[in-house]
Amino acid sequence: MPRSPQPWDLPPPEQRPVPGNPYATEGYGPPVPPGRRRRFGTMPVIAAAVVLLLLVAGGAVYAVSSGRWGGSTAPEAEKAARPSGTPTAPRTPAVRTPEPKRIPTSKEINAAREPGDATAWIVDDRTDLPGRNIHLNDLWIVGDTVVQAVYRKVTAHRLSDGAELWSVPLPAPVCETPVNPTPDGKVVLVYKNSQARNGNRCNQLQMIDLRTGKAGWHKELTETGSGDDTIIVHTAISGGTLAVVQDMSAAAYGVGDGAKLYDIPMENPGKCYPDDVAGGSRLLVSSDCAISFDRSKTYSQLREIDPRTGKVLWRFRTQPGWKVGKVLSVAPVVFTTLHAEERTDNWRIVALGPGGKVRTTIDARQKGFKYCADMGDAGEGIQNCDGTAVGKDTVHLGGTDQVGAYDLTTGKFVWGVKSDDSTLHPLYAEGGTYALVYEAASLRRPGGIIRFGPGGVNTDKQVLQHPESARASEYGMLAGNLAYANGRIVITPSFVNGDDARPAARMLSFAP
Numbered sequence: 001m002p003r004s005p006q007p008w009d010l011p012p013p014e015q016r017p018v019p020g021n022p023y024a025t026e027g028y029g030p031p032v033p034p035g036r037r038r039r040f041g042t043m044p045v046i047a048a049a050v051v052l053l054l055l056v057a058g059g060a061v062y063a064v065s066s067g068r069w070g071g072s073t074a075p076e077a078e079k080a081a082r083p084s085g086t087p088t089a090p091r092t093p094a095v096r097t098p099e100p101k102r103i104p105t106s107k108e109i110n111a112a113r114e115p116g117d118a119t120a121w122i123v124d125d126r127t128d129l130p131g132r133n134i135h136l137n138d139l140w141i142v143g144d145t146v147v148q149a150v151y152r153k154v155t156a157h158r159l160s161d162g163a164e165l166w167s168v169p170l171p172a173p174v175c176e177t178p179v180n181p182t183p184d185g186k187v188v189l190v191y192k193n194s195q196a197r198n199g200n201r202c203n204q205l206q207m208i209d210l211r212t213g214k215a216g217w218h219k220e221l222t223e224t225g226s227g228d229d230t231i232i233v234h235t236a237i238s239g240g241t242l243a244v245v246q247d248m249s250a251a252a253y254g255v256g257d258g259a260k261l262y263d264i265p266m267e268n269p270g271k272c273y274p275d276d277v278a279g280g281s282r283l284l285v286s287s288d289c290a291i292s293f294d295r296s297k298t299y300s301q302l303r304e305i306d307p308r309t310g311k312v313l314w315r316f317r318t319q320p321g322w323k324v325g326k327v328l329s330v331a332p333v334v335f336t337t338l339h340a341e342e343r344t345d346n347w348r349i350v351a352l353g354p355g356g357k358v359r360t361t362i363d364a365r366q367k368g369f370k371y372c373a374d375m376g377d378a379g380e381g382i383q384n385c386d387g388t389a390v391g392k393d394t395v396h397l398g399g400t401d402q403v404g405a406y407d408l409t410t411g412k413f414v415w416g417v418k419s420d421d422s423t424l425h426p427l428y429a430e431g432g433t434y435a436l437v438y439e440a441a442s443l444r445r446p447g448g449i450i451r452f453g454p455g456g457v458n459t460d461k462q463v464l465q466h467p468e469s470a471r472a473s474e475y476g477m478l479a480g481n482l483a484y485a486n487g488r489i490v491i492t493p494s495f496v497n498g499d500d501a502r503p504a505a506r507m508l509s510f511a512p
Helices: 106-111 468-477
Strands: 036-039 045-047 061-065 119-123 133-142 145-150 153-158 164-169 174-176 186-192 202-209 214-220 233-238 241-246 249-254 260-263 272-278 283-289 299-305 312-317 322-330 333-339 343-352 358-362 388-390 394-397 400-407 413-429 435-439 448-453 456-465 481-485 488-492 495-497 507-511
Touching: 106 119, 106 468, 119 468, 133 481, 133 488, 145 507, 174 233, 186 233, 202 241, 233 272, 233 283, 241 272, 241 283, 249 272, 283 322, 299 333, 322 388, 388 413, 394 413, 400 435, 413 448, 413 456, 413 481, 435 481, 468 488, 468 507
Parallel strands: 299 322
Antiparallel strands: 036 045, 036 413, 061 481, 119 507, 133 145, 133 495, 145 153, 153 164, 174 186, 186 202, 202 214, 233 241, 241 249, 249 260, 272 283, 283 299, 299 312, 322 333, 333 343, 343 358, 388 394, 394 400, 400 413, 413 435, 435 448, 448 456, 481 488, 488 507
C-alpha cells in the first residue's frame, strides 16, 4: 500500500503495545510514517519509506548472506515499594518467568493483510537445538523449493506455501556450505566429525541432491601434515567441481562421485598459500602471499582456475600491504580489497576485465558507504558480503540509510538515494542501472521491495508491500539471509537460539 509523504519533522509516537495485535513484540509501537528518501547532494526531496537493497548479476536466483544486528533489551524490573512504619521482614521479589513470544501462523498473517499487501508464509520449526546461538547457513533455491542447512539437518520447503517437503538428518553440526549448488541441483556441505562443541574438525563431506532430498556420497577430508588441517574449511562449487580450502592447501573434487580431481596449484611454494574460494559460473581462488609480521609487505593473489582441469587462466596481485576481501561477483569479476592495517576502514572495490586486467577501482567511502553494509568482515566465506550486488556494468551498494550504484567501466557514481531509518541490500539487477531493493522491516513498519532506476527517488516504484501482521517476525530476522527468485523473497535470520523461552521464526517469505 503506497505510503503518503510525510514532513521531515514528524515526531514518532510513543512506543506502546499494539492493541489487538498479538503478533507484535512487546514494546513495539504502531506503525508510523517513515522518514524521507532523497537523492544524494542537493537534489529535490521526496518523502517515502526506508529501503534495503540487494542486487546480484545473472541467473534467475539471487541470494545474499546478511545481517548481524543487535537484539532487544529486557525492561528493568519494577522496584517494590517499602511500607512506612514498623520495619517488616525483607521481601522476596517475585520471580517472573518470561512468556515465549507467540509466532503467528501463515493463515493468521494473510488474514490480516490490507489491500495491496503481499501474501506470506512463515516457518516455525521447533527442532530441538542447544541453548546457544546456532548459525543458519546459505539459502539454496532449486526448482520450486528453498533449502537450508541448520545445525544437524538440511530441510527443503515448497516455495509456494512453505510446506516442508523433505529433511536430511546429519550426525553432527554443519560447519560449512558453498554459496552455489551445481546446475543440476546438487550440493556438498561439510559437517563436523563429532558433536563436541570444542576440539572437533570440519572434515565430513556430504553430497545431497536438492531436487530429490536424497543423500549421496560421503567422504572424510584427510590431513597429511602441517598446512592442511581441517579446523576451518572453505568450499565453493563451479559447474560439477567442488573446490575445498583447508588451512593452507586446496583441492578439487567431483560433485557427482566425490573423486579427487586435482590439487589446486600452490604457486611460489612457501610464499603463497590458498585461503578461500569463490564459485558459480567461474572458480576463483584467493591466496595470502609473503606472509609476514610486517603487514606492509604481505599481499594477496586472486586466480581464475579452470574447474575441469585446474589450469590457471589468469592472476591478479594486490599491492603490498593490501589483501583481497570479499568477492561480490564472479561474472563480471568484482571484489573488495582491504588495507592490511586499517582493514574495513580503508577499502576499495576492484572490477577486472579479460585476462584479470583491472577495469576500474572504486572508493565508495566518499559517498558514505560502509564495508559490506557496515557489517564488516564477519569471518564467513569470501562470497558472503552484505548489501552488495553486481549487474553486467554496475555495482550496487547498500547499507544503513542509503543505496546507490557505480559504473564498472568508468567508476563514476550513477545514482543514489538517502533514506532515513533504513538498511539497504541488493536483490536483483535489471537492465541498465535499474535495481530491485529490499526494504527491511523496522520497529515501526513492515518491509517491502522497491524498484529504483537512474533517477533514484524520481523512478522509485513499490513492487511488493509486506503485511503489517508479519512485521514483528520480519524485523526479528534482521535480514540475516536473503534469497530472491521470480518475484518471491525468502528471509531467514543469521542465527537462532535453542532457548525454548525465546522461540523465533526460522523462515519467512513474501510474493505478490
